[in-house]
Amino acid sequence: MRPWCVTDITVRPLRTEPSYSLNAHNDGDFYRPHQDTSAEFAPRRLLTFVYYLHRTPRPFDGGELRVLDAALPLHTETAGKWQERTWRDWEPEHDGIVFFLPTAWHEVRPDSCRSKQHADSRFAINGWLCSPDPANRGNDASP
Numbered sequence: 001m002r003p004w005c006v007t008d009i010t011v012r013p014l015r016t017e018p019s020y021s022l023n024a025h026n027d028g029d030f031y032r033p034h035q036d037t038s039a040e041f042a043p044r045r046l047l048t049f050v051y052y053l054h055r056t057p058r059p060f061d062g063g064e065l066r067v068l069d070a071a072l073p074l075h076t077e078t079a080g081k082w083q084e085r086t087w088r089d090w091e092p093e094h095d096g097i098v099f100f101l102p103t104a105w106h107e108v109r110p111d112s113c114r115s116k117q118h119a120d121s122r123f124a125i126n127g128w129l130c131s132p133d134p135a136n137r138g139n140d141a142s143p
Helices: 001-009
Strands: 017-025 031-034 047-053 065-071 086-090 097-100 104-108 122-130
Touching: 001 122
Parallel strands: none
Antiparallel strands: 017 122, 031 104, 047 097, 047 122, 065 086, 065 104
């Protein structure tokens, strides 16, 4: 992990456990605004990342990751109108990665893939660095 990530985001990568999934977005696909928190995962997720991998040149348009500028508390339905919030859009650049806090509201903007072929999709590994699972305490062989 690059030093700027550890310094700027203040997550210590030592003693974290990764969790991840592969996602494909094709023509018209998107993901509504959400936070990467839930009753099951909220206490353990420390850092969210999105790693992009796809064909080059990019065979689709759109599919930007929109991250709102403020990491808001859970259940922020009363924290103001969506239109009044500011954000940054991250282009899905091949072999690029974006890190942000799991409490940050974010979404995937609609994707346009003319060929509609699966191989031309916007592929991303969505993942999290998580604190160790308390259920596994005592099973760790490391000092």
